[in-house]
Amino acid sequence: MNHNLSTMKVSRLLRPLEAILDGEPRPALLLIAHRLTPTNAALLRAFRRRGVRAMLVHPERLAAKETEAAVGLARPDVRPTLDGVEPGIVQLRRREQKGLPLLNPTDSLIACHDKLVTAQRLAQANVQQPQTTLVTGDGPPDHLEPPLVLKPRFGSWGQGVALCRDRRELERRLRALAAEPWFQAHGALAQEYVESGGRDLRVIVAGGSAVGAIERRAAAGEWRTNVSLGGSRHRTVLSEEAATLAVAAAAAVDADLIGVDLLPTGSGHTVLELNGAVDFTHAYSLGRDVFDVAVERLAALAGLAGARTDEHNLLPQSLALQPAPR
Ligand SMILES: Nc1ncnc2c1ncn2[C@@H]1O[C@H](COP(=O)(O)OP(=O)(O)O)[C@@H](O)[C@H]1O
Ligand SMILES: [Mg+2]
Numbered sequence: 001m002n003h004n005l006s007t008m009k010v011s012r013l014l015r016p017l018e019a020i021l022d023g024e025p026r027p028a029l030l031l032i033a034h035r036l037t038p039t040n041a042a043l044l045r046a047f048r049r050r051g052v053r054a055m056l057v058h059p060e061r062l063a064a065k066e067t068e069a070a071v072g073l074a075r076p077d078v079r080p081t082l083d084g085v086e087p088g089i090v091q092l093r094r095r096e097q098k099g100l101p102l103l104n105p106t107d108s109l110i111a112c113h114d115k116l117v118t119a120q121r122l123a124q125a126n127v128q129q130p131q132t133t134l135v136t137g138d139g140p141p142d143h144l145e146p147p148l149v150l151k152p153r154f155g156s157w158g159q160g161v162a163l164c165r166d167r168r169e170l171e172r173r174l175r176a177l178a179a180e181p182w183f184q185a186h187g188a189l190a191q192e193y194v195e196s197g198g199r200d201l202r203v204i205v206a207g208g209s210a211v212g213a214i215e216r217r218a219a220a221g222e223w224r225t226n227v228s229l230g231g232s233r234h235r236t237v238l239s240e241e242a243a244t245l246a247v248a249a250a251a252a253v254d255a256d257l258i259g260v261d262l263l264p265t266g267s268g269h270t271v272l273e274l275n276g277a278v279d280f281t282h283a284y285s286l287g288r289d290v291f292d293v294a295v296e297r298l299a300a301l302a303g304l305a306g307a308r309t310d311e312h313n314l315l316p317q318s319l320a321l322q323p324a325p326r
Contacts, residue, residue, distance in 0.1 A: 024144075028070040029304060031063065034086055039279045040075065046291035048151040051303045059088025062095055071302040072256065074104040077277040078113050082152040082160055083182040084112050103256040103298055104276060111253035112276030115153050115189050118253065122271055125252035128245065129271045130194050130263075136187040137178060146170050146194040150177070153186045156275075158226035163193060194263045200225045200272060201236065201262040203246035204280050204290060205255070205296030210243035212280060212290030238286055241268050249274060257298060 033040050036056055047054035057067060059076060069308050072095060076086040092106040111117045119132040133141045135150070150173055151161040160182070164170035177183040198218035203210050219230030227233065246260040249271045259278030262269035284290040298304075 024296075028055065029299075029302075030057045030062070030070045030072045031053060031057055031075060032057050032072050032088065032092065033075040033277070034058060037279065038281070042282070042311045043073075045296065046289075046295040047299070047304075049292065050299055050304075052295075052299055053295050059091040062088075062091045068098075068100060070100075071304055072102040074098065074106065074109050075277040075309045076109065078154045081182065082155050084154050085110065101302060103302055104258070105254060105256075108256070109136055109276045110256045112255060112258055112274040113154055115151065115155065115273060116186075118274050119189070121252045122249060125248065127248050127252050127271055128269075130190055130192040130310055132191045135174065135190045139186075140167070140170055140174060141190045143189050144192065149191045149193050150174070150188050151191065152182050153189060154182065157228040158224040160188075161224055163223055174189045177222075194265060194270060194272075195249070196265075198223055198225060199264060201238075201242055201264065201269065202275075202278075202280070202284075203238065203242060203260045203262060204258075204278065204284055204294060205246050205250035205260055206257045206294035207247070208240055208244050208247060208251065208303040209297055211293040211297060212284030212286055213238040214280070214284045233281075233283055235283065245269055245271065256301060257294060277316050287299065297324055 016019070024096050028054050031040055031054060033056060040056060044054045044056060061067070064073070064147050072092075074092050076088040076092075078084070079086055089106060089110070089258070092102065096102055096106060111121050115132075116134055118131060122129045131144060133144055135178050145312075146167055146169065147163065147165045148170065149161060149163055152159070155161060162172050162173050177188060192319055202214050202216060204212035204302035213236055215234045215236040216225040216227065218225045218229045218232060219232070222229055222231070225231040242262055245262060245268070249260045253274060255274065255276065257278070259280065261272040261274045261275065280290060282289060282291065
């Protein structure tokens, strides 16, 4: 059978059925991103389970007329070159200027992706974090002593994150960084090293609630916990203290859906970083499915019609997972 033809038939059939069930067209959710990652696909499926029409839209397609009646959820990531955010900020700002609703507003996304802005916003909100400062080509920071961590401002996947145990390692690393385009463009962050035994906690915060969490453990011989560097994920119980801290960190940057990474300290936790386009899996669930709870919070926040769970039965998987054309 011709796949496109069957997809078209299904979507034509669905429209009148929706109209009968609803009486009026429901607003849609636009997941604004460059790729249909597993996390983005799982979010779209969860919205659809709630009866919210949801689709992936590339930022460059945002200006199209049919996207205006919808609520956006901004999820552009940092660039793989670690020198900034993926294209789309201009289009997101334009959308906001038109007064169109956007979850994870542009300023919030930038405050997560630029670790210098993250540190400033957390400090303004009195949220606990390691001491952090910007270093440029002018040499070592004057008020932070090793051991400390040097990292790109727009970093991810643990790339370029280096532990400098003493002054010599710090100076050597700074000399090496001088040749890095991301360092030349933005400098790097120097951060107090928090001894945490190669473990951290990633908390998913949606609509002001902690909805999921996982413990990450660094691979043998590695101090960074990133899964992309061989780190492993372990189910965890989220303490009241960690949940409260994660929610406060999300509030400090006005984020609607983010991942808050927490480092354990002797007495509790401190905020390591914020992930504006956070990746997570069903393993983050703390009881109910993390995607269902996240989407419930976001739908409530944005006034998206939901609560009906029958639509996914009408949508074949092939239609549910079509990325929007660029
Ligand atoms: N200040 C720090 N103290 C202790 N560990 C750190 C510190 N900064 C980073 N790390 C470790 O390095 C990993 C990567 O650093 P992070 O700041 O999260 O950058 P990225 O955005 O690349 O993930 C963290 O998950 C953590 O394990
Ligand atoms: Mg990280």
